Amino acid sequence: MILTKVASLWRLFNRNRLAAAGVYMVSFLILIAVFAPLLAPHDAVEQNLSRSCKGPSLEYLLGTDEFGRCILSRILYGSRISLTIGVTSIGMALVVGLFLGLIAGYYGGIVDGLIMRIVDVMLAFPYFLLAIAIVILLGPGIFNLIITISIYSIPTFARVIRGLVLSQKQREYIEAAKAFGENDSNIIFRYLLPNCISSIIVYSTLRVGSAILVTSILGFLGLGITPPTPEWGAMLSGGRAYLRAAPHIVIFPGIAIMIAVLGCNLIGDGLRDVLDPRLREEVLK
Amino acid sequence: MLTYIAKRISVIFPVLLAVSLIIFLIMHFAPGDPAALFLGQMVTPEDLEKVRREMGLDDPLHIQYLRYLKDAIKGNLGISYYTKQSVLSELVRLFPATVELAVASMVIALLVGISAGVISALKQNSIFDNVSMVVALGGVSMPVFWVGLILMWVFSFKLGWTPISGRLAVQIDLKQITGLFVIDSIITGNIAALRDSLRHLILPALSLATISMGIIARFTRSSMLEVIRQDYIRTARAKGVSEALVIFKHAFKNALIPVVTVVGLQFGLLLGGAVVTETVFSWPGIGNVIIVSILRRDYPMVQGALLLLALLYVIINLLVDVSYSYLDPRIRYR
Numbered sequence: 001m002i003l004t005k006v007a008s009l010w011r012l013f014n015r016n017r018l019a020a021a022g023v024y025m026v027s028f029l030i031l032i033a034v035f036a037p038l039l040a041p042h043d044a045v046e047q048n049l050s051r052s053c054k055g056p057s058l059e060y061l062l063g064t065d066e067f068g069r070c071i072l073s074r075i076l077y078g079s080r081i082s083l084t085i086g087v088t089s090i091g092m093a094l095v096v097g098l099f100l101g102l103i104a105g106y107y108g109g110i111v112d113g114l115i116m117r118i119v120d121v122m123l124a125f126p127y128f129l130l131a132i133a134i135v136i137l138l139g140p141g142i143f144n145l146i147i148t149i150s151i152y153s154i155p156t157f158a159r160v161i162r163g164l165v166l167s168q169k170q171r172e173y174i175e176a177a178k179a180f181g182e183n184d185s186n187i188i189f190r191y192l193l194p195n196c197i198s199s200i201i202v203y204s205t206l207r208v209g210s211a212i213l214v215t216s217i218l219g220f221l222g223l224g225i226t227p228p229t230p231e232w233g234a235m236l237s238g239g240r241a242y243l244r245a246a247p248h249i250v251i252f253p254g255i256a257i258m259i260a261v262l263g264c265n266l267i268g269d270g271l272r273d274v275l276d277p278r279l280r281e282e283v284l285k
Numbered sequence: 286m287l288t289y290i291a292k293r294i295s296v297i298f299p300v301l302l303a304v305s306l307i308i309f310l311i312m313h314f315a316p317g318d319p320a321a322l323f324l325g326q327m328v329t330p331e332d333l334e335k336v337r338r339e340m341g342l343d344d345p346l347h348i349q350y351l352r353y354l355k356d357a358i359k360g361n362l363g364i365s366y367y368t369k370q371s372v373l374s375e376l377v378r379l380f381p382a383t384v385e386l387a388v389a390s391m392v393i394a395l396l397v398g399i400s401a402g403v404i405s406a407l408k409q410n411s412i413f414d415n416v417s418m419v420v421a422l423g424g425v426s427m428p429v430f431w432v433g434l435i436l437m438w439v440f441s442f443k444l445g446w447t448p449i450s451g452r453l454a455v456q457i458d459l460k461q462i463t464g465l466f467v468i469d470s471i472i473t474g475n476i477a478a479l480r481d482s483l484r485h486l487i488l489p490a491l492s493l494a495t496i497s498m499g500i501i502a503r504f505t506r507s508s509m510l511e512v513i514r515q516d517y518i519r520t521a522r523a524k525g526v527s528e529a530l531v532i533f534k535h536a537f538k539n540a541l542i543p544v545v546t547v548v549g550l551q552f553g554l555l556l557g558g559a560v561v562t563e564t565v566f567s568w569p570g571i572g573n574v575i576i577v578s579i580l581r582r583d584y585p586m587v588q589g590a591l592l593l594l595a596l597l598y599v600i601i602n603l604l605v606d607v608s609y610s611y612l613d614p615r616i617r618y619r
Contacts, residue, residue, distance in 0.1 A: 018419070121303040126598040127557020129591060136579055136587065137311045213428060217561055220430045221576050236431060240565075243434060244442045254431030262426035269422075 009274055019270020025263030033079040042070035044077040045228045053246040063248040066238055071249065074230035075256045081231050082260055085142065086212040089149035094204055096150070097157025102188055104158065105165025115158065122155040128214045135218060140226045145218065149211050160203055164196040171195075198275035202268055209264030216257045232257045290607055297599050304595045305357065309350050312584045318342075322582050323366045357592070363585035367578070372589040376571065380593070381464025382452060383570035386562065387555045389467075389490035394497035394551065399544070401498075402505025403537065409510065417502060424499030429558050433492035433565035440488060450567035452485050453478065489566040493558050497551040504547045509540040542612050549605025556594050 014020050032039060042060070048068035056063045062071040104115040122130055131152040138144040168174065169192070177187050218224030219233025227234060232253040239249025320337040321328065337343060341352060356363070362372040401421070405414040441449045452466055453459060459478040462469050467486065470478035512518065513536050521535045522528075560572035567573065571590050578586035 018422075117299070117303075121300055121307065124300050124304050124595050124599050125591070126553035126555075126594055129557050129560070129594060132560070132575070132579070133308060133311050133591060136315050139316065209426065213426075216428050217430065220428070221561065221564060222580060223576075233428070233430075236428075236434070240434065243438055247438045247442075250431070250434045250438070254428060254435070257428050257431065258423070258426055261428075262423060265422060265426050 013270050013274050016270045016273060018266050019273070022263045022266025022268075022270060025259050026267060029079050029083060029260055029263065032076050033083050036076040036080055040070070040073035040076045042073045044069065044073040044230050047228075053242055053249065055246065055248055062252045063246070065235065065249045066242055066246075071235070071252055074235060075232070075253055078230040078232045078235065078253065078256065079260070081142065081225060081229065082212045082215060082257070085146055085149060085215045086208045086260075086264075089146045089211050090153060090204055090208045092146070092150035093153035093157050093207070094200070097154045098161055098200070100154070100158040101161025102165055102192070105162040105169065106184070106188055106192065112162070116162070119155040119158050123159075128152065128217060131214055131218065132221075132223065135223045140224060142225060142229075145215060145224050148218075149214055152214065153207055153211060157203070157207070161196065161200065164199050165192055168192055168195050198271075202272045202275055205264055205271060206268035209261040209268065212257065212260045212264070286610070289610060293603055293606055297603060300599060301596060302354075304599075305354060305592060306350065308588050308591050308595075309353055312588045313346065313349070315582075315584060317582050317584075319366075319584065322584070323364075362589035362592070365578075365583055365586045367581050367583040367586070372585050375574070375586065376589055376593055378464075379569060379571050379574055382568060383556075383559055383563070383572060385452075385465045385467065385486065386489055386493065386559055386568060386570060387552065388465075389486055390493040390497065390555055390558075391548075391551065393490055393494040394501055395548070397494070398498045398501030399505050399541075401502040403509055403532075403540075405502070405506045406509035406513065406540075407532065414506075418506070421499035421502040424495040425503075427495060429492055429496060430561045430565050432495050433489065433562055436488045436492050437565070447484050447488050452482060452569060454481050454485075457481050489562050489568050492565070493555060493562040496554055496558065500547060500551065500554075501544065505540065505544050508543045509536065512536045512540040515539075542609070545605060545609050545612060549602055549609075552601045552605075553598050556598055 046069065050068065051060075051064050052066055052068040054060060054064045054068075060070050060072065062075065065071055065074070100115050100119075104112040125133065131148050134148045134151055135144070138148055173195075174187060174191060177191050182191075215224060215231070216233030216236075219231040219235075220237045222234075222237060225231035225234055227238065235253040236250050239246065239253075242249055318333075318337075319342060320333050320340060323340070324332060324336055341349060344352075353363075360373055362376070364370070365372055365375060368375065398421075401417045405411075405417050408414055437447075437449055440447045448454070457478050459466060459469055459475055459482075460473050462472055466482035467479065470476075470482055513532075518531060518536055521531045526535070556572075559568075559570060560575055562568065563570045563573035564576050571594060575587055575590045575594075578584075578590070
């Protein structure tokens with residue numbers, strides 16, 4: 001029953017060529033991340049200054065960076081970092097945001113007011129400046145970055161989910177469930193949540209893309225993952241000084257970031273068209 | 286209308302208060318002893334103790350916060366650990382650079398985004414539509430710093446058309462009035478300075494504009510598509526109004542209303558993105574100073590700069606809300 005539904009959604013989804021392209025991009029990255037040790041032609045951290053800043057060649061397909069490390073290998077390993085941070089931070093933000101959004105939307109009143117005021121304050125920081133502030137406190141490192149990006153993502157999740165709950169709360173089926181004497185947790189988890197879940201999936205997919213982007217921005221600014229760990233943003237930052245002579249150090253990691261973010265965005269857009277056309281405006285904000 | 290504005294303004298104060306508290310707490314618990322950071326290396330424990338007392342670091346936390354708040358309201362944001370100058374005067378000096386960059390990016394994003402969106406909507410499913418929507422999606426997905434570096438590689442290193450950093454060549458003299466170099470050189474009629482400042486401005490502004498450009502284009506397109514299917518457009522056509530007039534007078538004006546809200550939100554992206562773009566192009570603005578100061582652990586500077594950007598963002602959002610309610614009176618009664 002569920003399988004046929006998924007199959008028919010997949011057919012609908014696959015008709016959208018851009019969305020299918022997104023699926024290929026992301027699957028490609030996942031494969032790369034899983035098999036990085038097998039695929040990487042060279043060591044990703046071993047330095048050798050005698051071959052630094054070499055352009056693409058047969059031995060080093062994407063060239064070497066300023067420390068003579070193989071850029072292809074570093075990009076392959078870097079996909080593990082980006083995907084791990086993107087998925088886990090958004091997973092955590094989703095759990096917390098779901099909890100906050102559901103109780104704020106469902107109960108309303110003081111709880112709602114309190115949660116939404118906190119959300120307002122966190123959203124008063126333009127773009128990722130909240131993430132910058134948190135990273136100052138926590139310091140660099142993968143674990144801290146996951147925490148940082150998930151805290152940064154919580155307010156928008158809470159706000160979107162609250163909005164979804166509000167739009168469902170007045171529907172007849174909720175009234176009916178109440179009239180049957182269902183308790184609150186049953187109404188929330190068995191009635192409200194299943195009706196919001198498709199929008200939540202769409203939104204989460206789009207957020208994974210932006211989490212990967214913010215990870216790379218923080219890495220580029222020298223506040224995220226620290227060297228020698230191969231992180232795409234940090235790789236770009238290292239290559240900056242050699243831009244004139246060795247642009248490949250900057251070009252390739254940037255393309256990797258773009259594939260990851262674009263892939264997530266395309267999947268998210270495609271899912272939205274299939275599952276939930278209403279969400280369009282909400283997400284663009 | 287006035288009550289609406291008053292209501293919106295009354296909401297910002299608690300938000301800003303809470304923002305200042307968050308920033309204060311983060312900087313307070315950030316690693317490093319402020320007194321030691323202020324004095325730098327090679328200090329005696331006695332000096333450290335003395336400065337700690339002078340800075341009031343031994344006071345309870347809430348006293349320190351209230352003192353910070355009181356000072357901030359009076360315009361005193363503390364002294365930079367690094368330059369030993371007043372943070373406020375440093376920020377005032379850097380502020381016009383960020384405004385110039387953000388406004389220039391916004392102008393580019395609006396011009397390109399809106400025209401691409403309108404044309405895509407009018408020629409729906411044409412090649413132009415498909416290409417520009419894919420490009421728009423790419424623009425949203427590209428890291429700003431990467432776009433900046435690629436532009437720099439092409440236009441500065443390969444073609445040699447633009448400088449790689451700063452706002453104005455050293456040898457050019459410009460009398461500063463507003464601090465916005467493009468405006469200043471127009472006011473003073475300084476053609477050399479105008480050309481040079483534009484040359485410096487174009488790449489940072491263009492790279493910062495990429496994200497917003499894509500979002501505005503996509504949003505304008507969907508808004509325009511919705512509008513041209515409305516009854517009043519059919520009515521206008523039926524009346525025999527010329528097609529150009531239908532598009533520009535009837536459709537375009539109404540399609541722009543929802544675009545205004547995204548434009549407001551784009552300013553948040555621009556202010557945040559400015560941190561990255563200014564770092565790439567060594568643009569001497571607020572964003573650049575935040576990163577430089579974090580790496581120097583110059584916390585008063587970071588604190589002041591973050592507070593300024595948050596304040597600016599909140600005010601811009603207020604203005605957008607107000608203008609939106611002016612454009613679409615239905616909002617006010619919700």
